[in-house]
Amino acid sequence: QQQVKQSPQSLIVQKGGIPIINCAYENTAFDYFPWYQQFPGKGPALLIAIRPDVSEKKEGRFTISFNKSAKQFSLHIMDSQPGDSATYFCAASITSGSRLTFGEGTQLTVNP
Amino acid sequence: DGGITQSPKYLFRKEGQNVTLSCEQNLNHDAMYWYRQDPGQGLRLIYYSQIVNDFQKGDIAEGYSVSREKKESFPLTVTSAQKNPTAFYLCASSPGQGENTGELFFGEGSRLTVL
Numbered sequence: 001q002q003q004v005k006q007s008p009q010s011l012i013v014q015k016g017g018i019p020i021i022n023c024a025y026e027n028t029a030f031d032y033f034p035w036y037q038q039f040p041g042k043g044p045a046l047l048i049a050i051r052p053d054v055s056e057k058k059e060g061r062f063t064i065s066f067n068k069s070a071k072q073f074s075l076h077i078m079d080s081q082p083g084d085s086a087t088y089f090c091a092a093s094i095t096s097g098s099r100l101t102f103g104e105g106t107q108l109t110v111n112p
Numbered sequence: 113d114g115g116i117t118q119s120p121k122y123l124f125r126k127e128g129q130n131v132t133l134s135c136e137q138n139l140n141h142d143a144m145y146w147y148r149q150d151p152g153q154g155l156r157l158i159y160y161s162q163i164v165n166d167f168q169k170g171d172i173a174e175g176y177s178v179s180r181e182k183k184e185s186f187p188l189t190v191t192s193a194q195k196n197p198t199a200f201y202l203c204a205s206s207p208g209q210g211e212n213t214g215e216l217f218f219g220e221g222s223r224l225t226v227l
Contacts, residue, residue, distance in 0.1 A: 006154070009152060034215065036216075041220070041221070042220055042221070043116070043202050043204070043218030043219050043220050043221050044155070044202070044216075044218050045218065046215050046216070049215070089154060089155065099145070099157060099160060099170070100216060102147075102154045102155040102156075103154055104152060104153060104154040105152070105154050105155075
């Protein structure tokens with residue numbers, strides 16, 4: 001019930017491509033779905049987050065799509081750049097609770 | 113600047129030794145967390161604390177211990193009972209309940225290697 005499953009484990013795209021990372025969850029009580037970006041040797045940092053009252057959220061080149069009935073959400077990166085090469089984690093939590101459950105991570109490589 | 117400071121950044125330990133990883137925050141956050149990161153396994157929660165002098169076990173607490181004597185500090189001890197301690201350890205904080213609790217602020221991590 002607490003799991004968040006993330007795919008793919010790794011992803012390679014060319015500059016300008018649109019990588020898509022998918023996550024699925026089981027606990028219907030989850031009501032906060034963030035994505036974190038992590039560069040090598042650093043801690044993760046919040047990239048973008050969504051709550052289930054909307055189906056899509058955009059911040060710059062990053063978009064979250066949310067499908068409540070399917071219990072799935074995904075991250076799209078428009079016009080990807082080599083500087084976007086990083087590990088991306090999806091996560092989920094219950095707002096009234098105190099802990100995030102993370103997916104396994106996706107290592108994204110954007111080739112020049 | 114406000115943030116999370118972890119130390120040391122790299123640590124080597126012999127088998128059978130306990131080691132303590134430091135985590136300090138000046139964000140005035142109530143909640144603090146310790147995660148362990150291994151390749152392909154995401155971030156797994158070791159311990160968390162929502163308030164001073166109180167903490168709860170996460171998903172992989174065995175072989176670890178913590179204390180929360182001060183709001184700004186949440187040290188993690190990796191004991192000799194931890195069977196596979198070599199990993200990247202991340203400390204995080206969040207504002208706590210009653211606010212936008214979703215966002216975690218992470219430190220830069222401590223990489224522990226057992227020789």
